Amino acid sequence: MADYWGLFFSTVFVNNILFSGFLGMCSFLACSRRMSTALGLGAAVVFVLTVTVPLNWLLKEFLLRKGALAWAGLPETDLSFLVLIVFVSSIAALTQIVEIVIERYSPALHESLGVFLPLIAVNCAILGTSLFMDQRGYTFVQAAVYGAASGTGWGLAIVLMAAIRKKLWYSDVPGPLKGLGISLLITGLMAMAFMAFSGIRL
């Protein structure tokens, strides 16, 4: 049990998917202007990751891994080169479902997330987490914990960013630096702060 908490906290803070893995930057930068949007998107990402990572683990274990098709009488088949396409399809299908559900039950949230909801499917934090899970050879439970933690880390990052950007409204930033430029500089500072969790070694 302690191991799972360890994995959880190290994924949220030390190896934060955004600050140390650079994943999910596009929607992080585009949707952190307003706190409500950031919260909604953060929650959506947590949910999608918690479901897709274990789901992809199952797909890999019982369909794609070398020898996984032994139950079908094909012990030699190795479909692991299909990992990318299978992971992406399962993620895309799931996000489509989430979109339909949110559209039905919370039109306001749907309105504010706008174009970025279908784009959760192409949020690289989602696919990236599944790929890291595959690369690191987690067990099923570890995969589930890792997925939830990675989503939480990303959600935490975007909410923090939204809060900082709110304050930024009142600051006098040079024209060309406005928006993307200053956001990246702030993200750099936040990344440095997060590195403090593991200790900085230059």
Add this chain to the structure above:
Amino acid sequence: MIRLTRKEMTVLKEGLWSGNPVTFQVLGVCSALAVTVKVETALLMGIGLTFVAASSSLLVSLLRAFIPSRIRIIVQLLVVSVLVITVDQLLRAFFYAVSKQMSVFVGLIITNCIVMGRVEGYAMINPPRRAFLDGLANGLGYAAVLVLIAVVRELAGSGTILGGAVLPRELYEHGYVNNGLMVLAPGAFFLLGLVVWLQRALSGYREK
């Protein structure tokens, strides 16, 4: 020599400079940060992405009349994934060491917002030839930013370019130290922020 119409020239120019995918459209930022520790990985990533962006734009544009709009994202993803798997397998076959270094980021070309953004935003509503050029220009614009950042990071962070030492040894003897921050995540964020600042100052673009 292929003749380009004026409209096609505009498409090229937009992808490369005034509408640069990284600095203007804020797309593809993730990999721009992750693969730029070394120039070599940045170059290969740039080439891979340009190939995927150009050919997926071309394919989707050819198919655009047959794609039902409700499931278009999935269809686009499938087209892009097939191309990315091709690139991934090629890299593993011919540049194994580099493909190990790039780890999951080749696979992540699939979800690179540049590819999906151009496919969804341009190729779905434009004829094949122009869509291809658009993908190509955006890929090259992205590659240019990538290589620029990688050159600075590799030079300042490890004192090399493409793996070969370029800083004279005397410099180190006089107490010069590589800037370790450049290799780490924050360095990448700062640098990209500065590149965006510079590009926008020159091209005159301002965010509201």
